[in-house]
Amino acid sequence: MTYINNKKPTILVLGGSGMLGAHCYDVLKNKYKVITTYCNHSLPYKESVEFDAIAENSKEKLYYLLNLYQPDVVINTIALVTVDGCESNPDLATYMNKIFVENIVSAMHKTGLNDTHLVQISSDSVYGVRKNVKNRLWVESDDLNPLSVYATTKLQGEYEALKHKGPVSIIRTAFYGINPFSKKSLLWWIINNAKNKQEMDGWENIYFSPVSANKLVDVIENMFNESLTGIYNVGSVDSCNKFDFVEAVCDGINQPVKINRIITKQNKETLIRPEYSVLSSEKLKGVMTWNTKWHDDLDAYLNNMLPFPEE
Numbered sequence: 216m217t218y219i220n221n222k223k224p225t226i227l228v229l230g231g232s233g234m235l236g237a238h239c240y241d242v243l244k245n246k247y248k249v250i251t252t253y254c255n256h257s258l259p260y261k262e263s264v265e266f267d268a269i270a271e272n273s274k275e276k277l278y279y280l281l282n283l284y285q286p287d288v289v290i291n292t293i294a295l296v297t298v299d300g301c302e303s304n305p306d307l308a309t310y311m312n313k314i315f316v317e318n319i320v321s322a323m324h325k326t327g328l329n330d331t332h333l334v335q336i337s338s339d340s341v342y343g344v345r346k347n348v349k350n351r352l353w354v355e356s357d358d359l360n361p362l363s364v365y366a367t368t369k370l371q372g373e374y375e376a377l378k379h380k381g382p383v384s385i386i387r388t389a390f391y392g393i394n395p396f397s398k399k400s401l402l403w404w405i406i407n408n409a410k411n412k413q414e415m416d417g418w419e420n421i422y423f424s425p426v427s428a429n430k431l432v433d434v435i436e437n438m439f440n441e442s443l444t445g446i447y448n449v450g451s452v453d454s455c456n457k458f459d460f461v462e463a464v465c466d467g468i469n470q471p472v473k474i475n476r477i478i479t480k481q482n483k484e485t486l487i488r489p490e491y492s493v494l495s496s497e498k499l500k501g502v503m504t505w506n507t508k509w510h511d512d513l514d515a516y517l518n519n520m521l522p523f524p525e526e
Contacts, residue, residue, distance in 0.1 A: 447498055
């Protein structure tokens with residue numbers, strides 16, 4: 216992306232009061248004109264606008280926002296992301312994770328934003344499990360076997376995003392961070408428990424390649440600046456299990472607490488959370504410099520977190 220007549224490109228962040236949306240604003244605000252939307256939490260940002268994705272007039276409001284701001288980039292961070300919540304409300308999951316993406320693409324086309332770069336955030340959970348091979352890094356070309364309503368609808372959202380006539384970047388990832396407007400995050404739960412000396416469980420058989428929200432936004436920026444399109448895994452170049460991650464957070468904030476080593480017990484009929492979601496970063500490394508290790512990234516993030524939500 217190039218600056219025209221020294222005009223800053225406009226970034227529309229859908230879901231600015233969510234965790235990733237808050238980080239998008241924080242990282243990009245000084246270099247771009249960033250417009251954020253909010254629903255449940257009003258934002259203390261210079262340019263933010265109320266938008267409810269599930270309201271009856273959401274399609275009309277979305278069209279209005281796109282037509283008003285004519286963004287160069289749209290970053291969609293709106294989704295129903297709780298696995299259990301999607302299982303208990305599959306209709307809402309389908310709307311939030313699939314149909315809303317369809318609405319975005321439709322509104323972009325109706326407003327003539329065919330050159331606008333769409334960034335769609337997906338999930339490492341779309342891979343699911345392999346039938347014959349275990350513990351091999353997931354690559355973007357692998358066959359997909361989503362296990363849950365959440366994973367299935369996020370994959371459907373990918374398909375909808377790819378219908379955009381212009382540039383599209385789809386990111387499969389597992390990211391963490393602090394949401395200054397909500398306590399609903401894994402990292403907040405760990406830190407809050409540690410500070411209150413509450414023992415926690417850490418799953419030893421759930422492996423992933425976590426990345427901080429700050430690092431993820433850096434990748435997003437690189438993608439729209441360099442017009443990198445397609446599907447990319449974005450995760451640490453190494454991996455850990457959930458026990459390792461919880462322990463590292465507690466060590467990083469110097470709050471030692473008892474962590475129970477837990478093995479998840481799921482049978483094939485009820486399996487909705489894959490045990491191995493470690494991503495290959497080779498495709499990403501082919502288009503940008505990427506050597507992020509999970510522990511180094513975590514330490515850096517803990518030293519530069521967004522503020523905790525107010526009590």
